Amino acid sequence: MTRADTARSDAQAAARAAVDTRRCTELAVAMVQCDTRNPPGNESSAVGVLTDVLCGLGARTEVFEPAPGRISVLGTIGDGCQPVLLINGHVDVVAVEEADWTLPPFGGVLRDGRLYGRGACDMKGGIAAALEAVRACQDAGVDLRCDLAFHLVADEETGGRWGTSALLKAGRIRADAAIVPEPSELAVGVAERGALLAEVTVSGRAAHGSDPAAGHSAIADAARLVQAVHLADFGTAPHPLLGSPTCNVGTISGGTMPNIVASSAKLRLDRRVLPGCTEQQAVAELEAVLDRAGTDIDRRLEVLAFIEGSEVDPGHPFVRAVRDATDDGAGPAPVRGLHLGTDARFLRNRLDIPAVIYGPGSMTVAHTADEYVPVPDLTVAARTFAAVYAGYGR
Ligand SMILES: [Zn+2]
CATH class of the missing domain: 3.40.630.10 (Zn peptidases)
Structure with a gap:
């Protein structure tokens, strides 16, 4: 010394x-x-x-x-x-x-x-x-x-x-x-970690609840999206201190009545990202995961907030x-x-x-x-x- x-x-x-x-x-x-x-x-x-x-x-x-x-x-x-x-x-x-x-x-x-x-x-x-x-x-x-x-x-x-x-x-x-x-x-x-908070609006077509095939349920599509993001591998190597990116759907709403096929549903989700991930990347990766759930799903994604890691x-x-x-x-x-x-x-x-x-x-x-x-x-x-x-x- x-x-x-x-x-x-x-x-x-x-x-x-x-x-x-x-x-x-x-x-x-x-x-x-x-x-x-x-x-x-x-x-x-x-x-x-x-x-x-x-x-x-x-x-x-x-x-x-x-x-x-x-x-x-x-x-x-x-x-x-x-x-x-x-x-x-x-x-x-x-x-x-x-x-x-x-x-x-x-x-x-x-x-x-x-x-x-x-x-x-x-x-x-x-x-x-x-x-x-x-x-x-x-x-x-x-x-x-x-x-x-x-x-x-x-x-x-x-x-x-x-x-x-x-x-x-x-x-x-x-x-x-x-x-x-x-x-x-x-x-x-x-x-x-950073965070992407986003809202996904899913659109369908209303019909009488007794005949679901006559419409297109936004709730059924939203459920596919929920499954997809919760099970998603965002393809990023784990960070030694922060682990892997995650995604959680925190709220879900939609439909009007039990006996109507839902024409609309909304999900709000929280995607956690690793340092270096930009807002554009975070959105693009999320879009890709949503796409994999089905390109037939009529959906719109809106960013509520982005906080970088x-x-x-x-x-x-x-x-x-x-x-x-x-x-x-x-x-x-x-x-x-x-x-x-x-x-x-x-x-x-x-x-x-x-x-x-x-x-x-x-x-x-x-x-x-x-x-x-x-x-x-x-x-x-x-x-x-x-x-x-x-x-x-x-
Ligand atoms: Zn504090």
Whole structure:
């Protein structure tokens, strides 16, 4: 080990040790108590808390508001001359079905070592851990050799139009590496699937239900299409972390009466794709599968949404650096693929920024009733972030 390496690992150890669980938890609670449900997207309710904490860390802050009330808070720490490490975290949360919750969704209740509330794991806990790590570095007297940029963004849950995508379009994202603290169960996420959401309308010909042969059932044709996509092999080699592409028909509707041959049916489906697959390819491959079900079927496909997949090379030096920073004595955290998309795709695909997902809590709890994040996860994540900050840079 060189003297520089030793100094670096001493700084990392000091920063790690300075993490304060109570302070981190209090910040996560304060954030959960802001109702930032999207839709409609009340991100403005969290601006006060976020601006206060960033200012307290000595950040230059700015509010980015591409549409009324759709606010992202930006904070920069550093002199602007060093490599920039970006933390991108979304502040919006998904809707709640209050009847399903046993605890108040925006109460920020701490119980049995867990913080409960909508957004606790997705992803206010992760943002709190990333911010606490800055405080830890400062308390430990660590001289950072990187600039830190915080993009605490709006509108991730409905596609990013008023959040990361708007920042991208405005040319406001500049970074040498990035971490998105979505819940990853403290593994290092390096790849994620994309999704094509589409509606297929099937047309037939009505007739009396007593004489099906006199008409042409759109429902019978739709059933053939459902079978075809569920059994489909989309012909792509499995990804080592993401497996094979899938397709699921999520809704089906059609027909008018039991005694009428259905003249129309609609399917809505969710096709998951691997990184590198474009919207055109995803549609073309789906069309081919639908064709194989029968070219006699009268159908029309409409794209509802497309989210591209993305990945970063697991061997990239920044991925290794984050994994090393997770190593608190028990070895580095594993790399992992996510079956869903995050804002990391904009950073990876549009700006070529090496971006990893790393955060406390689990995606299996995100978007559910009684969502929670384990408090010990907050501490572990903050310690990792502190070690990343202290180790990154020249
Ligand atoms: Zn999320």
